[in-house]
Amino acid sequence: MDEGRAADGLALxxxxxxxxxxxxxxxxxxxxxxxxxxxxxxSKDFAKADAIRKDLAEQGIALMDYKDEAGQRQTKWEVxx
Amino acid sequence: MTAKPQLSLYNTLHRAKAPFTPMDASNVRLYAxxxxxxxxxxxxxxxxxxxxxxxxxLLRHSYGAxxxxxxxxxxxxxxxxxxxxxxxxxxxxxxxxxxxxxxTTAAQYQKDVAALSCLEPTVQPRATDNIEGMQKLxxxxxxxxxxxxxxxxxxxxxxSMEDYGQLSGRNLDDxxxxxxxxxxxxxxxxxxxxxxxLSSADEPGWESPWGRGRPGWHIECSAxxxxxxxxxxxxxxxxxxxxxxxxxxxxxxxxxxxxxxxxANVWMHNGFLQVEGQKMSKSLGNFFTIHQLLETKxxxxxxxxxxxxxxAILMTxxxxxxxxxxxxxxxxxxxxxxxxxxxxxxxxxxxxxxDLVDRLAPMISTRPAPSAASMPCSWTRAGPPTGSRWLP
Ligand SMILES: [Zn+2]
Numbered sequence: 001m002d003e004g005r006a007a008d009g010l011a012l013x014x015x016x017x018x019x020x021x022x023x024x025x026x027x028x029x030x031x032x033x034x035x036x037x038x039x040x041x042x043s044k045d046f047a048k049a050d051a052i053r054k055d056l057a058e059q060g061i062a063l064m065d066y067k068d069e070a071g072q073r074q075t076k077w078e079v080x081x
Numbered sequence: 082m083t084a085k086p087q088l089s090l091y092n093t094l095h096r097a098k099a100p101f102t103p104m105d106a107s108n109v110r111l112y113a114x115x116x117x118x119x120x121x122x123x124x125x126x127x128x129x130x131x132x133x134x135x136x137x138x139l140l141r142h143s144y145g146a147x148x149x150x151x152x153x154x155x156x157x158x159x160x161x162x163x164x165x166x167x168x169x170x171x172x173x174x175x176x177x178x179x180x181x182x183x184x185t186t187a188a189q190y191q192k193d194v195a196a197l198s199c200l201e202p203t204v205q206p207r208a209t210d211n212i213e214g215m216q217k218l219x220x221x222x223x224x225x226x227x228x229x230x231x232x233x234x235x236x237x238x239x240x241s242m243e244d245y246g247q248l249s250g251r252n253l254d255d256x257x258x259x260x261x262x263x264x265x266x267x268x269x270x271x272x273x274x275x276x277x278x279l280s281s282a283d284e285p286g287w288e289s290p291w292g293r294g295r296p297g298w299h300i301e302c303s304a305x306x307x308x309x310x311x312x313x314x315x316x317x318x319x320x321x322x323x324x325x326x327x328x329x330x331x332x333x334x335x336x337x338x339x340x341x342x343x344x345a346n347v348w349m350h351n352g353f354l355q356v357e358g359q360k361m362s363k364s365l366g367n368f369f370t371i372h373q374l375l376e377t378k379x380x381x382x383x384x385x386x387x388x389x390x391x392x393a394i395l396m397t398x399x400x401x402x403x404x405x406x407x408x409x410x411x412x413x414x415x416x417x418x419x420x421x422x423x424x425x426x427x428x429x430x431x432x433x434x435x436d437l438v439d440r441l442a443p444m445i446s447t448r449p450a451p452s453a454a455s456m457p458c459s460w461t462r463a464g465p466p467t468g469s470r471w472l473p
Binding site for chain 1 (some may be wrong): 131134136138139142193198199386388389391392394395412417418420421423424425427428429430431432433
């Protein structure tokens with residue numbers, strides 16, 4: 001992503017009165033939950049992993065699992081609007 | 082100074098688009114009809130607020146924030162308000178009950194439109210604070226032979242104005258030929274409209290030369306726009322449904338009282354809004370307030386963020402009809418998430434390049450238009466946003 005174009009886009013959106021970036025919330029314990037779920041997955045405790053995912057989903061948090069360059073399972077998360 | 086886009090505006094009065102030149106670039110003057118404060122604002126009211134807020138923002142960007150005056154009135158005298166006051170606060174004296182209705186509703190409106198990122202207009206006058214100005218206008222209209230008193234009402238005589246009907250394109254013969262209008266015998270012409278009417282003891286009223294009474298609906302905008310913007314100003318806006326009779330009658334009152342050639346030079350009207358393919362109505366169950374969309378799960382089973390509502394409105398050119406739907410809101414949310422991801426750590430540019438602003442200006446000026454959605458979208462794509470599904 002071109003930094004300059006992103007900056008232009010954000011400014012243009014601001015002129016339209018549309019705030020694209022949300023305030024970043026304080027650490028609400030999501031990161032530790034995500035780590036806990038990753039541990040559960042790695043130890044094949046799928047019931048626990050699913051429960052955490054469901055719990056987070058109810059708070060509007062979406063998880064995306066992926067493999068990093070070393071082939072390790074990782075999880076990205078974001079707050080849904 | 083940043084780029085100044087040349088706005089080209091569609092003028093309902095001329096049924097054509099023309100480059101916009103303000104009367105005074107150091108004070109660009111915009112008036113939009115605001116809410117009648119008897120009930121929560123619905124999403125159609127939200128559209129009008131958003132559209133004229135966007136115009137306000139573009140004017141501020143072009144002429145400088147200090148050089149634009151935006152007036153949006155609050156109609157706090159209306160028979161619907163009286164009825165609501167009697168229904169909701171039967172135990173209170175009428176005046177107190179009315180104040181309760183108008184104050185809580187007006188406060189709710191401010192909260193709703195703020196959540197839709199609408200800037201506060203420069204002035205938000207209330208009709209009840211401008212009764213004197215209305216009475217002065219009415220006195221002038223009577224003095225100039227444009228109004229008369231009949232059966233406890235002061236009426237505007239449409240026949241006294243040679244070009245009455247210009248804005249809506251209706252002429253008086255149409256009005257008569259179409260006549261389902263009940264023929265009021267006290268009216269010289271059935272199209273004559275009320276400037277002032279007498280109030281009974283249990284209706285709100287103000288002393289006046291014509292007896293204790295209250296103003297008709299149209300006169301308040303003539304009085305308030307004159308007070309804050311002058312006899313002739315740049316742009317007057319509102320929803321399409323206001324062209325006739327409201328705006329037509331505003332024009333008649335203001336021009337006949339001031340002997341002027343125009344009330345506003347440019348008249349802009351936003352298109353209708355439907356919900357899920359049908360005209361919004363309480364009986365169809367597709368009537369939604371801004372508050373419901375923001376704070377309850379009544380629409381589509383979830384709350385919607387204000388910026389998604391705003392984008393969902395701006396995805397359509399302001400003059401086109403909108404079919405407001407759950408799907409449209411979902412698309413807006415998806416776009417916002419996509420843009421947020423693409424923005425990463427970037428901060429908004431402090432200065433917008435002229436060509437970027439030129440791409441935003443058409444949202445207000447051209448039709449069909451490159452949509453709002455295609456604008457920031459373009460920087461998440463490799464090429465120009467021609468693939469955007471919102472492009473006509
Ligand atoms: Zn008005």
